[in-house]
Amino acid sequence: MVDAAISDVRELSTPAKRTGMRRMLQRKSSIAFLMTLPLILLIGLLVLYPAFYAVHLATLNKSMQRFVGLSNFTFLFNRETFWMVVRQSCIFALTAVIFKALIGFVVAHFVHNVPANKQRRWRGILLIPWVIPPAMSTLAWLWLFDPSYSAFNWILVHLGLSPVAWTGDAYWARFSVILINVWFGAPFFLIMYLAALKSVPDQLYEAAQIDGANWWQRIWFVTLPMMRNIIAITVLFSTIVTFANFDIVQVLTAGGPIDKTHVFATWAFRLGIQGGDIPLGASVSLFMFPILAVCAIFILRDIRRRGNEAS
Amino acid sequence: MRSAMTRRAAIKTAALATTALIAAPYIRGAHAAGKLAIGFWDHWVPGANNATKTLVEEWAAKEKVDVTIDYIPSQGMKNLITIAAESQARSGHDIFAFPSWQPHGHADNLAPVNDIMDELIKQNGAVNDTVTYLGKLGDKWLAVPATVGSQIKGPCSRIDLFKKHAGIDLQEIYPAGAAPKADSWTLDTFLKAAEACHKAGFPFGIGLGTTADSVDSAGAFFHAYGATLVDAKGNITVKTDAVRQALEFYKKLASFMPSDIPAWDDASNNKWLVSGRGAHIMNPPSAWAVAKRDAPQVAEQLWTHGFPVGPKGRFAPFLPYFWGIWSFSKNIPAAKSLLVHLSTRSAAEKMVAASGGYDLPSFASFTNFKTWAEEGPPKGTLYHYPNPHNHQVLSISAAPAPPKIAYQIYTEGLQTKMIVRYMQGEPMEKVLAWGETEVEGFMRT
Numbered sequence: 222m223v224d225a226a227i228s229d230v231r232e233l234s235t236p237a238k239r240t241g242m243r244r245m246l247q248r249k250s251s252i253a254f255l256m257t258l259p260l261i262l263l264i265g266l267l268v269l270y271p272a273f274y275a276v277h278l279a280t281l282n283k284s285m286q287r288f289v290g291l292s293n294f295t296f297l298f299n300r301e302t303f304w305m306v307v308r309q310s311c312i313f314a315l316t317a318v319i320f321k322a323l324i325g326f327v328v329a330h331f332v333h334n335v336p337a338n339k340q341r342r343w344r345g346i347l348l349i350p351w352v353i354p355p356a357m358s359t360l361a362w363l364w365l366f367d368p369s370y371s372a373f374n375w376i377l378v379h380l381g382l383s384p385v386a387w388t389g390d391a392y393w394a395r396f397s398v399i400l401i402n403v404w405f406g407a408p409f410f411l412i413m414y415l416a417a418l419k420s421v422p423d424q425l426y427e428a429a430q431i432d433g434a435n436w437w438q439r440i441w442f443v444t445l446p447m448m449r450n451i452i453a454i455t456v457l458f459s460t461i462v463t464f465a466n467f468d469i470v471q472v473l474t475a476g477g478p479i480d481k482t483h484v485f486a487t488w489a490f491r492l493g494i495q496g497g498d499i500p501l502g503a504s505v506s507l508f509m510f511p512i513l514a515v516c517a518i519f520i521l522r523d524i525r526r527r528g529n530e531a532s
Numbered sequence: 533m534r535s536a537m538t539r540r541a542a543i544k545t546a547a548l549a550t551t552a553l554i555a556a557p558y559i560r561g562a563h564a565a566g567k568l569a570i571g572f573w574d575h576w577v578p579g580a581n582n583a584t585k586t587l588v589e590e591w592a593a594k595e596k597v598d599v600t601i602d603y604i605p606s607q608g609m610k611n612l613i614t615i616a617a618e619s620q621a622r623s624g625h626d627i628f629a630f631p632s633w634q635p636h637g638h639a640d641n642l643a644p645v646n647d648i649m650d651e652l653i654k655q656n657g658a659v660n661d662t663v664t665y666l667g668k669l670g671d672k673w674l675a676v677p678a679t680v681g682s683q684i685k686g687p688c689s690r691i692d693l694f695k696k697h698a699g700i701d702l703q704e705i706y707p708a709g710a711a712p713k714a715d716s717w718t719l720d721t722f723l724k725a726a727e728a729c730h731k732a733g734f735p736f737g738i739g740l741g742t743t744a745d746s747v748d749s750a751g752a753f754f755h756a757y758g759a760t761l762v763d764a765k766g767n768i769t770v771k772t773d774a775v776r777q778a779l780e781f782y783k784k785l786a787s788f789m790p791s792d793i794p795a796w797d798d799a800s801n802n803k804w805l806v807s808g809r810g811a812h813i814m815n816p817p818s819a820w821a822v823a824k825r826d827a828p829q830v831a832e833q834l835w836t837h838g839f840p841v842g843p844k845g846r847f848a849p850f851l852p853y854f855w856g857i858w859s860f861s862k863n864i865p866a867a868k869s870l871l872v873h874l875s876t877r878s879a880a881e882k883m884v885a886a887s888g889g890y891d892l893p894s895f896a897s898f899t900n901f902k903t904w905a906e907e908g909p910p911k912g913t914l915y916h917y918p919n920p921h922n923h924q925v926l927s928i929s930a931a932p933a934p935p936k937i938a939y940q941i942y943t944e945g946l947q948t949k950m951i952v953r954y955m956q957g958e959p960m961e962k963v964l965a966w967g968e969t970e971v972e973g974f975m976r977t
Contacts, residue, residue: 282976282977283976283977284640284977296973296976299967300973301966302970327789366790367788368790368793368795368796368800369792369800369803369804369807369809370803370807373541386791386792386795387795388792388795389791389792389794394795473795474795475740475741475742475743476742477741477794477795478741478794478795478952479794479949479952479953480949491943491944494609494612494613494616495609495612495943496939496940496943496944497616497633497637497939497943498940499616499620
C-alpha cells in the first residue's frame with residue numbers, strides 16, 4: 222500500500238521524464254546499444270586505450286621523456302631496414318592472402334561436392350590447422366625446417382637431392398614463413414567460402430545450365446558474383462590479420478637471416494622490447510594502420526553499397 | 533639547562549650513523565620488516581632454483597620479512613617483457629634479475645646500490661671491467677652482479693677429435709687444476725683446427741644468427757682483433773682495418789662450418805655438439821650438462837677451455853646477470869639486506885653447486901669453488917670455465933661503446949649480420965657502409 226502510494230507520488234512528480242525514459246527503452250536501437258555496451262566498454266579498454274597509448278608512445282623520444290612529434294617516423298623513413306621490412310610485409314601478406322583465398326576457394330568447392338553425410342568429417346579434418354594455436358603448430362614446423370636436423374631435408378637426401386637451408390637462406394626462409402601462414406589461414410577461407418556456396422540458390426545454376434553455360438561460366442557469372450561480399454570481407458579481414466602477424470615469423474625465423482623475414486610486428490618487437498626503444502617500436506607497429514584503415518573503409522563501403530542495391 | 537653540541541661532535545655522530553646504516557645488516561624494527569617480492573630468472577638447470585629459494589627463505593625467517601618469489605623464464609623473452617611492463621607501470625617486484633644490458637636500459641628506475649657494492653667489493657674482491665661497464669652508470673651502481681645466470685661463453689671442444697684431426701691436446705694446453713699453457717692457442721691455430729675438423733666431417737658449430745650465443749662469439753673474435761664499431765667516446769669506428777681483419781677471419785672460419793649457421797639460435801650449437809656431429813662450440817657448460825644426461829659418450833670427451841689469442845689479446849664473452857632494486861620498491865632497505873646475503877661466498881658456492889657449475893659469480897675471489905674442480909666426466913672439464921688464472925679478458929660484444937648504443941648493436945646482432953653479408957658475397961666496403969648507417973641509427977637519443 223505504502224509502496225503503491227510512493228510510486229504514485231513519483232509518477233505524478235515526473236510523468237514526462239518517466240514516459241521519455243520508457244519510450245527510449247522501448248526503442249530497438251536503445252536496447253541494441255545497451256546490450257552491446259559491455260562489448261563496447263571491453264573494446265574501449267582493450268583495443269582503443271592501447272591504440273591511443275601506442276600513438277602517444279610513437280610521439281616520444283627514445284628515453285620517453287620528451288615529445289618529438291613525427292620524428293620517429295621521419296627517422297624510420299631514412300632507414301634502409303625499415304623499407305626492407307615494408308617490402309617484406311607486403312610480400313608476406315599479399316602472397317599469403319592470395320594463396321589462402323585460392324586454396325580456400327578450390328577446397329571449398331571440393332567439400333561442397335562431397336556427399337552431405339561425409340561433409341562434416343571433411344570439414345572437421347580441414348579445420349585442424351586453424352584451430353591449433355599458431356605458435357604451437359609453428360614449433361612443429363620449426364622441427365621440420367630445423368637448420369641441421371630438418372625432416373624435409375632427411376627425405377630430400379634420401380631421394381638423392383641436396384638439402385635445403387630452409388631458414389638459413391633468405392628466399393627459402395621467406396617461402397617457409399609464407400607456407401606456414403597459408404597452411405594455417407586457408408581453412409578460414411574454406412569455411413567462409415563453403416558457407417557462401419551453400420547460400421547460392423540452386424535455381425541460379427539450373428537457369429545458367431539451361432542457358433548453356435559451361436562450368437567456367439557458371440563459376441564466373443553465378444558463383445563469384447554471389448560470393449563477392451564474402452570474398453571481400455574475408456580478404457580484408459585476412460589481410461589485416463596477416464599484416465599484423467607475429468607468432469609464425471617470431472617462432473620460425475625471428476626475422477632472420479639478416480632481417481630478411483622481418484614483418485612489422487616482429488621488427489617492432491625487436492626494436493621496442495628487445496632493443497629498449499619503445500617509441501620506435503610503437504612507430505613501426507602503427508605504420509600500416511592508416512593504409513589498412515583506408516582499405517577497410519573502401520571495401521566496407523563497397524559492400525554496403527552492393528547490399529543497398531540488392532535490397 | 534641546555535646541552536651544547538660542538539661542530540666536531542656533530543660531524544662525528546653523523547659519520548658514525550652513516551657507517552652504521554651502510555655496514556649494519558638490515559635490522560627489523562617493529563614496522564620495518566614488511567614484504568618483499570622478487571622476480572628471479574627461472575634457471576634451466578632442474579633444481580637450481582632451490583638454491584636461491586632456500587637462501588631467501590633462510591634470510592626471510594631471520595629478518596621476519598614476508599617474501600614472495602616468482603621464477604620468470606627468459607624463454608620467449610618473458611623476463612624482458614616483464615621488466616618493460618614493470619618499468620612502465622612503476623609497479624611490480626621489488627628485486628628483479630636483470631640480464632646484462634637491462635640495468636642501463638632502466639637506469640632511471642633503479643635504486644642506487646653503491647653502499648652495498650662498495651662493501652661487497654671490499655669483502656669479496658673486485659669485479660671485472662665488464663661488470664662495471666654494464667652495472668655502473670657514472671658513479672652510480674645500478675645493480676648487484678648476480679651469481680645465478682651469469683656465464684662465460686667459452687670454447688667447449690671434443691678432446692678426441694681435436695687430438696685425432698687437429699693434433700691438439702686440449703688437456704695439455706688447459707690442464708685441470710693448473711694454469712693454462714696456451715701461448716700456442718692462437719687464432720691461426722684455431723682456424724687450422726677448424727679446417728682439419730671440417731675435412732674430417734666434424735665441423736665447428738658457431739652460430740651467425742642474432743641470438744646471444746652468436747653475437748657473443750662474434751664479439752670476442754672482434755675484440756681479439758681490436759675491432760670495435762663504436763669507441764668508448766661514441767665515435768663510429770666501423771671503417772677500420774681491425775674490422776676488416778675480423779670480417780676476413782670470420783669469412784674463412786665460416787667456410788669450415790655448416791652453411792646454415794646464419795639460422796642458428798642458442799639451442800642449435802648445443803644440439804650440434806651433443807649429437808656428436810661437431811668438434812667445437814662456444815657455450816657455457818650447458819651443452820656438456822645435456823650431453824652428460826643424453827649422450828654420456830660425448831660428454832666424457834668434452835673440455836671447456838679458453839679463447840684463442842688474437843693480435844689484441846685473449847678475450848672471452850662474459851654475460852653477467854644483475855639483481856636490481858626498482859626505485860619504486862617500498863622496501864629498499866630489506867632488498868639491499870637480501871642482496872648482501874645472496875652475495876656472500878657461501879651463498880654463491882651453493883648456487884654454483886646447484887647449477888652444476890653453470891652459474892658464475894662476478895667477484896674475483898669466487899673462482900675457485902670445488903664444483904668446477906670436481907665436476908666430470910672427464911674430471912676437471914670445468915676447471916678453466918670461471919677463468920681461474922685470469923688469463924683472458926672477460927668482455928662483452930659491442931663494448932666499449934656507450935652502453936645505450938652498444939645495447940642496440942648487440943640486440944640487432946650487427947656484427948653477425950655484417951659477417952653474414954660479407955660471407956654471402958657482398959663487397960667489404962658495401963658491408964662496412966651498411967654497418968655504418970645502422971650504427972648512425974643507433975645514436976638517436
